[in-house]
Amino acid sequence: MRTIRPRSSETAVWLSEELEFRDSQEEDLCIDLSGMRQFHPLFAVQLQLFIDWSRSAGRRVSVAPPQRSDVAATVRDIGLRTNADLPIGGAGVPAVPPGDVVMPLLRLMKEDQVDEIADALFQMMNDHLDDVAVVRHAVHAAVSELCQNALEHGENSFGCVTCASRGVDRGSRRFTLAVGDLGVGVPDHVRRQHPDWEVDEYAIGQAVEQGVTGTSLPHRGIGFPSIAEETLASAATGAELRIRAGSGKFRRVIRGANPLPEGGPSPPVRGSWIVYEWTTVAGS
Amino acid sequence: MEASPMSADAATRIRLDQFGRVFSTRGRAKSIRFEIENQGSDRVQIILDFDGVSAVSASFADELFGELAQMYIDDKFRAQPVAIGLTAQTQRALLSSLANRKVSDALQRQLVPH
Numbered sequence: 001m002r003t004i005r006p007r008s009s010e011t012a013v014w015l016s017e018e019l020e021f022r023d024s025q026e027e028d029l030c031i032d033l034s035g036m037r038q039f040h041p042l043f044a045v046q047l048q049l050f051i052d053w054s055r056s057a058g059r060r061v062s063v064a065p066p067q068r069s070d071v072a073a074t075v076r077d078i079g080l081r082t083n084a085d086l087p088i089g090g091a092g093v094p095a096v097p098p099g100d101v102v103m104p105l106l107r108l109m110k111e112d113q114v115d116e117i118a119d120a121l122f123q124m125m126n127d128h129l130d131d132v133a134v135v136r137h138a139v140h141a142a143v144s145e146l147c148q149n150a151l152e153h154g155e156n157s158f159g160c161v162t163c164a165s166r167g168v169d170r171g172s173r174r175f176t177l178a179v180g181d182l183g184v185g186v187p188d189h190v191r192r193q194h195p196d197w198e199v200d201e202y203a204i205g206q207a208v209e210q211g212v213t214g215t216s217l218p219h220r221g222i223g224f225p226s227i228a229e230e231t232l233a234s235a236a237t238g239a240e241l242r243i244r245a246g247s248g249k250f251r252r253v254i255r256g257a258n259p260l261p262e263g264g265p266s267p268p269v270r271g272s273w274i275v276y277e278w279t280t281v282a283g284s
Numbered sequence: 285m286e287a288s289p290m291s292a293d294a295a296t297r298i299r300l301d302q303f304g305r306v307f308s309t310r311g312r313a314k315s316i317r318f319e320i321e322n323q324g325s326d327r328v329q330i331i332l333d334f335d336g337v338s339a340v341s342a343s344f345a346d347e348l349f350g351e352l353a354q355m356y357i358d359d360k361f362r363a364q365p366v367a368i369g370l371t372a373q374t375q376r377a378l379l380s381s382l383a384n385r386k387v388s389d390a391l392q393r394q395l396v397p398h
Contacts, residue, residue: 111311118308122339137339137373144308144341211384222384226342226377233376 002027005035006043021053021182021270028060036066039074041163041178042275048105049161049180049271051082056158078163079104086161089113093120096128102175103164108147118143121164132166132175134235135278139164139177141230142276145223146179150272154183171283172238182271187246200248201263208241208252209261228254231278238279245272295329296363301336308340313347320352327363335369340377350381353395357387367396 031047033039051061063082066072078101079086086092086107093103093116103121108114118140125136132139143162150160164177187200190207193215197203206212213221224241231239231254238256243249249266256279300307303316324330332349334340355361367378375398382392 111309115308115312118341119304119306122306126338140306140308140339141341145343148309148341148343220346222342222346222380226380229342229376229380230373233373 001030003030003032005032006047021050026059028062029054030062030064032064033066033071033075034064036071037068039066039071039078040275041078041165041176042180042273044075044078044080044105044163045161045178045180046273048080048086049158049182051080052086052158052161053182073099074101074165077101077104078165081105089116093117093124095120095124097124100167101163101165102129102132103162105161105163107159107161108151109159111148111151114144114147114151117147117162129166131173132278132280134280135175135231135239138227138230138234138236138239138278139175141227142177142179145227146177146274146276149223150179150181150183153189154181154271156181156183156271158182169283172279173281174277174279176275176277179274180271185245185270186243186272187248200246201250201265202248204243204245204248204250205261205263208243208250227276228252231255234278236278236280237282240277242275242277243272244269294327295331296324296327297331297333298323299333299335301334305336305338306340307337307344307348310343310347313344313351317348317351320348321361324363325361330363330365332365332367333369334367334371334374337369337371337374340374342377342380345374345377346381346384349378349395350385353382353387353391354385357391365395370396370398 054061061082066075077099086105088107088109092106106117121143122136122140125133125139147160147162154160160179160181162179166175186207187203190203190212191197208224211221211225236255239254241252241254244266247265247268248263250263252261298320320330349365349367352365356364375396378396379392382395
């Protein structure tokens with residue numbers, strides 16, 4: 001059995017280099033979370049898909065729980081599964097969240113499941129989450145567009161995995177949405193219409209900034225721009241989008257300091273990994 | 285489907301809130317649009333009443349209203365779609381769809397009075 005100890009830090013948002021989706025892996029795995037200091041939603045999405053992918057290849061996966069009680073509670077609330085399937089669709093969205101995990105890990109396989117969770121999450125934020133309700137339209141846009149994209153353009157048997165949480169970080173109240181899939185990836189999708197865009201972070205940036213689509217219909221690339229539009233129309237004091245796909249990464253501050261996009265190369269990953277974070281109350 | 289035409293064949297008014305309050309995907313929009321197309325194929329105008337609708341995604345707005353507008357512009361559908369009862373968010377989504385499809389400002393104001 002091979003033991004993987006994912007790095008734990010504020011920036012352990014991205015796929016730990018150890019969690020590589022390499023087809024050549026054959027050993028059973030132990031994912032050792034004992035030293036983790038935080039359990040970010042995007043990391044949860046990545047880890048869950050990695051577990052699911054490993055199980056589908058016949059590898060047994062176990063998880064050593066975090067030693068810190070607060071991190072262990074987050075892992076429990078977020079619903080990481082090692083031996084069972086994730087809930088599918090809206091059945092997994094609680095009417096009232098028990099804590100800071102607003103939406104536990106959910107798998108979406110069909111478009112009507114996106115309708116279910118987007119509806120449930122919007123209603124929950126509207127009715128019960130006063131501290132983050134100001135971004136409910138932006139969150140609704142993000143869930144709708146990102147999950148729909150993952151299912152429509154992802155083209156893989158694992159569907160799309162998503163979760164959401166809220167929390168306080170250095171006095172700022174934040175809402176975080178993570179979406180991941182093991183599909184073709186944003187750059188390769190965009191290159192179906194723009195094959196000359198060989199640099200992955202450039203292709204990602206065009207999809208985010210210019211509404212470029214990989215379909216043959218020019219008016220279809222409205223997902224990312226619409227999320228930004230709803231974010232700017234909201235009372236969010238800050239918002240940030242980060243994407244990693246193919247061999248590129250892209251970061252865009254939608255509202256806040258330094259509102260310029262940043263992109264660059266990154267170690268290659270399978271699929272697309274997206275985190276959107278809104279700040280509803282800025283810390284002093 | 286509720287209908288209150290101004291005259292026998294002039295207009296049909298369709299309330300979106302009979303389908304729900306929050307709308308998110310293209311698939312959902314397509315199924316609603318097909319019903320609208322069937323009901324309004326012989327009308328001059330279809331009034332889509334968004335009163336009671338809390339939120340629509342850009343994709344839903346485009347697949348429902350943007351597509352109806354495009355079909356009307358391309359003479360593939362007789363009825364002119366008009367949206368009423370909009371919140372600021374739903375108006376934003378519909379107008380963005382029309383702008384993305386390069387619909388003229390003048391026609392945008394006819395289809396989404398604002």
